[in-house]
Amino acid sequence: MTDPVEQAAAALADNPARAGELAARYPANPRIAVNLGHALRTRGDREGAIAAYRRAAALQPTNGEAWWSLANLKIGVLGAADEREMRRLLERRDLDERDRMRLSYALGRLLEDAGRFAESFEHYAAGAAVAFRQRQSPPPDYRQQAADISALFSEEFFARRKGWGAASAAPIFVVGLPRSGSTLVEQILATHPDIEGTMELPYTGSIAGRLAARGPDAIARLTEREVRALGEEYLAQAGVHRRLGRLRFIDKMPNNFRHVGLIRLILPDACIIDVRRHPMAAGFSCFKQLFAEGHDYSYDLAELGLYYRFYLATVRHFAKVQPGTIHTQVYEALVAEPDAQIAALLDAAGVDFAPECLRFYENRRAVRTVSSEQVRQPIYRSALEHWRHYESFLGPLKQALGDAASNWH
Known part of the structure; x- marks a missing residue:
C-alpha cells in the first residue's frame, strides 16, 4: 500500500490550496517541500518557491530534484557555495543516477549563468547522457x-x-x-x-x-x-x-x-x-x-x-x-x-x-x-x-x- 505521505506529496503540486497545510503537517519530508515549491512557482510566488526548494535540499542534500528546481527557475538563484556543494555531491559514488542527472543539469545552469559555457555544456551533456540511457524505446524513424x-x-x-x-x-x-x-x-x-x-x-x-x-x-x-x-x-x-x-x-x-x-x-x-x-x-x-x-x-x-x-x-x-x-x-x-x-x-x-x-x-x-x-x-x-x-x-x-x-x- 502506498505511504499516505507519499500520496500527499505526489498530489501537492497540483493542489496549491493544500500545499501549506501538508507542508506544515510533514515538515521533515523533502518530497513535500519540493512539491510545495512547484505549487508556489505555478502560483507565481517566486520567493516562497525558492524557500521550499532550499528547505528540501537542506533536509536531503542529495535530492537532485530540489537542486534542479532551483536552477530551473532560470533567475540565477544558485551561487558559489551551491556550486561547491553540487560538485561535492556529484563526486559521491553512491549517488542515485536520477539525482546525478538532475544535479548535472543544475550545475550546468549555474555555470551558464556565470558565463562559463564550456564547463556548462560538459555538465548538460553528462545529464543528457543519463536521461538518454533511461529512455524506454529506441529512436523512431522520423522521416x-x-x-x-x-x-x-x-x-x-x-x-x-x-x-x-x-x-x-x-x-x-x-x-x-x-x-x-x-x-x-x-x-x-x-x-x-x-x-x-x-x-x-x-x-x-x-x-x-x-x-x-x-x-x-x-x-x-x-x-x-x-x-x-x-x-x-x-x-x-x-x-x-x-x-x-x-x-x-x-x-x-x-x-x-x-x-x-x-x-x-x-x-x-x-x-x-x-x-x-x-x-x-x-x-x-x-x-x-x-x-x-x-x-x-x-x-x-x-x-x-x-x-x-x-x-x-x-x-x-x-x-x-x-x-x-x-x-x-x-x-x-x-x-x-x-x-x-x-x-x-x-x-x-x-x-x-x-x-x-x-x-x-x-x-x-x-x-x-x-x-x-x-x-x-x-x-x-x-x-x-x-x-x-x-x-x-x-x-x-x-x-x-x-x-x-x-x-x-
Whole structure:
C-alpha cells in the first residue's frame, strides 16, 4: 500500500490550496517541500518557491530534484557555495543516477549563468547522457513518420470529409517544439478577455493513441458519426479545465503538431497556431532542459535535429494541403516587433484586439510550464542569439538539421 505521505506529496503540486497545510503537517519530508515549491512557482510566488526548494535540499542534500528546481527557475538563484556543494555531491559514488542527472543539469545552469559555457555544456551533456540511457524505446524513424502523415492526410482526404467533425471554434491549439516561445504565445492569448489558458492537455494524443492501436488505417476508416463523436469527446474532456466561462480556450500541448491532421478532421473550426523558433536556438534550449517526462528526443543533439525536421515537414505539409488553417508565429519576429505581431496573432485567433494583451506579463494566472518566470516579465531580446555561445559544441545538431538550419522560416 502506498505511504499516505507519499500520496500527499505526489498530489501537492497540483493542489496549491493544500500545499501549506501538508507542508506544515510533514515538515521533515523533502518530497513535500519540493512539491510545495512547484505549487508556489505555478502560483507565481517566486520567493516562497525558492524557500521550499532550499528547505528540501537542506533536509536531503542529495535530492537532485530540489537542486534542479532551483536552477530551473532560470533567475540565477544558485551561487558559489551551491556550486561547491553540487560538485561535492556529484563526486559521491553512491549517488542515485536520477539525482546525478538532475544535479548535472543544475550545475550546468549555474555555470551558464556565470558565463562559463564550456564547463556548462560538459555538465548538460553528462545529464543528457543519463536521461538518454533511461529512455524506454529506441529512436523512431522520423522521416517515415512524416511520410506516413503526408500520405494519409492529403487534399483528397479532407475534401471527401468536408463538413465532418464537431462544430466548435472554441479550441486554440498552440503547437511546435518546446522552448520555442509557446508559453509566451499562450500567456499573450490568455490575457485576452475572451480566451482562457488551460494547460498542456493530453486528450488529442490520447485519442490518436487509441486509434493507432486499431491499426494504421483506423483514421481513414472512421465514419462521419465517429469523427463527430471524437470531436465532442475532446471538447467534453477539455471542458473540465474551462473554469472562467470564456468563449475560447488554449490547448498548449507542443507535440500536437503530430496530430494536426486529426485535429483538422475532428475539430475543423479550431484555430491552430504554430510557434516556430530558429532551429539551433530551439534545439539547444531543448537539449539543456530536463523535462519532467517525455521528450526523449531532446537528450541527443543529432536526434534533436531529425525531430525538428520532422516537425517542420509536418507543419508545412498541412499548410500546403489545408492552406490558411495554420498561423505560424515566428518567435524572433514576436520579439522584434511585439505590438504588430500580437495584433496579428489575435486576429489569427479570431478575436478582436485587446490592448491588455500587450501587457501580458501583468497577468497573474497560474503557469505550469518551465517558462513560468519568463512570461511574467516583458519580452526581452537577450535569448535570441544566446545559443551561439555553445555553437562549437552543437555540430551534431547542425549536421542533422541539414538545409532546415537555414530554410526554417
